[in-house]
Amino acid sequence: MKPIYDKLSRRQFLRGTGGALLAIPLLPSLLPRAAEAQAVGAASAERYFVHMTTWHGCFQEPYFGSLLNATPTATTSHGGISVRSAPLPFTTESDQAVLSSILRARSSLWTPRLRGLTNVINGLDFARGTGHNRGGTLGGVADVAPTLDQLLAEAPSFYRSAVAQPAIVRNLVSLARRSGSVVQTEESADSNVKLFDRLFKGTSSTGGTPAPAPEQVVLVDRVKEHADLVLSDPSCSADCRSRLGDYLDMLSQVEAKVQASAGVSSDFTRPTTDTLAVERSAGFYGAPATQVQCEQLWNDIVVAAFAAGISRVYVCGPTTYTFGPEPEHSWHNAYAHGQDDPTVRAGFGAAVQRQFEGALLDMASKLDRVRTADGATLLDKGLVASGFELGSGGNPGHHHNRCIPVVSIGNAGGYFRTGQSLDYRDLNGFSWSSDPHWWGGLLYDQWLGMVVRAMGVSQADFDSTRYGYPGVRADNTDHTDAMWAAAGTNLPWLKA
Incomplete structure (x- = not known):
């Protein structure tokens, strides 16, 4: 059995509408002051x-x-x-x-x-x-x-x-x-x-x-719906705006690379050609x-x-x-x-x-x-x-x-x-x-x-x-x- 990835981790604080919950980075400026200090301290202790x-x-x-x-x-x-x-x-x-x-x-x-x-x-x-x-x-x-x-x-x-x-x-x-x-x-x-x-x-x-097939939607478009809500909040600092923009750019690049290498359509449907298919391709x-x-x-x-x-x-x-x-x-x-x-x-x-x-x-x-x-x-x-x-x-x-x-x-x-x-x-x-x-x-x-x-x-x-x-x-x-x-x-x- 594959492990289940719990999407309710501390850094994924933004709960989306319509039952969707997608990952974006922690943005400290949107947290209460005490919570911001706590979050930054916790982030410093993280290891990868x-x-x-x-x-x-x-x-x-x-x-x-x-x-x-x-x-x-x-x-x-x-x-x-x-x-x-x-x-x-x-x-x-x-x-x-x-x-x-x-x-x-x-x-x-x-x-x-x-x-x-x-x-x-x-x-x-x-x-x-x-x-x-x-x-x-x-x-x-x-x-x-x-x-x-x-x-x-x-x-x-x-x-x-x-x-x-x-x-x-x-x-x-x-x-x-x-x-x-x-x-x-x-x-x-x-x-x-x-x-x-x-x-x-x-x-x-x-x-x-x-597992059910994923929704017929571009990942970054769905994340951006929630990111737009964050960016419209006047308490979102310039640093957090920059951090969120960098993250969206990274996801866009990931999806573009997946699509370019796999030759799939822009709606990112599944099943689709991916690295496994590339491995199995001639040559x-x-x-x-x-x-x-x-x-x-x-x-x-x-x-x-x-x-x-x-x-x-x-x-x-x-x-x-x-x-x-x-x-x-x-x-x-x-x-x-x-x-x-x-x-x-x-x-x-x-x-x-x-x-x-x-x-x-x-x-x-x-x-x-x-x-x-x-x-x-x-x-x-x-x-x-x-x-x-x-x-x-x-x-x-x-x-x-x-x-x-x-x-x-x-x-x-x-x-x-x-x-x-x-x-x-x-x-x-x-x-x-x-x-x-x-x-x-x-x-x-x-x-x-x-x-x-x-x-x-x-x-x-x-x-x-x-x-x-x-x-x-x-x-x-x-x-x-x-x-x-x-x-x-x-x-x-x-x-x-």
């Missing part, structure tokens, strides 16, 4: 989390580049090993900001502001099995623990004064606890248009009953740029949902496409397992770069354009992070749990220090390969524990100071007692 999973693992050098051998500006001992940090050494090539052959993007997108909010982390290991770990990047453990997104969705301390809202879940990355078992979470929708309808047009289903797997466009359409709708207070968590990991020229299964055999061939490795790296620039950075940039009731942007109070299904390195097998590449953008309301290259590899310890050489390091659970605390989750909802997240010590011999003892603390240099 986005996570994008990349399937398989990549070699260290294409991903980290010069960061692998950079001269550290700080060193310390942590968890029984020596670790290092340095500022991110960006260079410029043509119109691109560059850290490595994968971590590069247009300077107009990876702006100085977003570069300053970026961290690149190496040397974090999964504590549990290798293989295809669908929930591993979010801390999920089959039959043991749900993924981080589901913890946030159910934690009262994450929402505080707001009504709890489910995470927006896409594909195989999320595990939920249901009836005492940990099972794969059902995705919120299988296309951008269906998610759009569900979040903004009230088409959720319950108890297996099919889709030979057109990675179109795959990126699909991700950006999803991003548009998620950001609109965040701005309207419908949800604060989005996790995704496309499985029908890979940002390369092949579908997942062909990609797995020909590319993920073929990276010993430099040509194949370059093709794999190009696909990962497309996801980084076209999906992750696109999301961060869009979140940074939306101001909330306290004047901060969604990104100011958020964290956008990536994680790999498997570790980075080389032989043997490209299926291992060592050195999961992590890039994060945002400081989660000032919780994280940013602009850093953080290297937690144990360069004097565990090693499996000489071509290329790679190592193990600290526990990935420690990073996720910091994310839990950054999102404001209290120990009453989850004690991330035990062993990080999921808070359960794995039975393995890869990581020492000292590493597990450190797993519930903050990683060096990362806490502001």
Whole structure:
């Protein structure tokens, strides 16, 4: 059963006529003075989390580049090993900001502001099995623990004064606890248009009953009916008018992109062609740029949902496409397992770069354009992070749990220090390969524990100071007692 999105959250205060209730941002100037101060204070405590999973693992050098051998500006001992940090050494090539052959993007997108909010982390290991770990990047453990997104969705301390809202879940990355078992979470929708309808047009289903078709009306026209009522109120300040105008512009752009990509009529009828149909169209797997466009359409709708207070968590990991020229299964055999061939490795790296620039950075940039009731942007109070299904390195097998590449953008309301290259590899310890050489390091659970605390989750909802997240010590011999003892603390240099 799909979760029901409760539209009566604090930020969706405007009740429309005719039984319609559509989402618009909180506009503080329309609230009583005491309520305005309370709303602004509550808005400042809000946190937002986005996570994008990349399937398989990549070699260290294409991903980290010069960061692998950079001269550290700080060193310390942590968890029984020596670790290092340095500022991110960006260079410029043509119109691109560059850290490595994968971590590069247009300077107009990876702006100085977003570069300053970026961290690149190496040397974090999964504590549990290798293989295809669908929930591993979010801390999920089959039959043991749900993924981080589901913890946030159910934690009262994450929402505080707001009504709890489910995470927006896409594909195989999320595990939920249901009836005492940990099972794969059902995705919120299988296309951008269906998610759009569900979040903004009230088409959720319950108890297996099919949802009714959405009204034959343009979304923005219906929202504008209510926005016009707000704008006619003389107490609506210039700032709130600007904020509402920006929100309507964003929704207009979302709908225009959906219609342009799907070739649907202006009344936005359903059923209609959408990203799912685009995925199934001839030539889709030979057109990675179109795959990126699909991700950006999803991003548009998620950001609109965040701005309207419908949800604060989005996790995704496309499985029908890979940002390369092949579908997942062909990609797995020909590319993920073929990276010993430099040509194949370059093709794999190009696909990962497309996801980084076209999906992750696109999301961060869009979140940074939306101001909330306290004047901060969604990104100011958020964290956008990536994680790999498997570790980075080389032989043997490209299926291992060592050195999961992590890039994060945002400081989660000032919780994280940013602009850093953080290297937690144990360069004097565990090693499996000489071509290329790679190592193990600290526990990935420690990073996720910091994310839990950054999102404001209290120990009453989850004690991330035990062993990080999921808070359960794995039975393995890869990581020492000292590493597990450190797993519930903050990683060096990362806490502001």
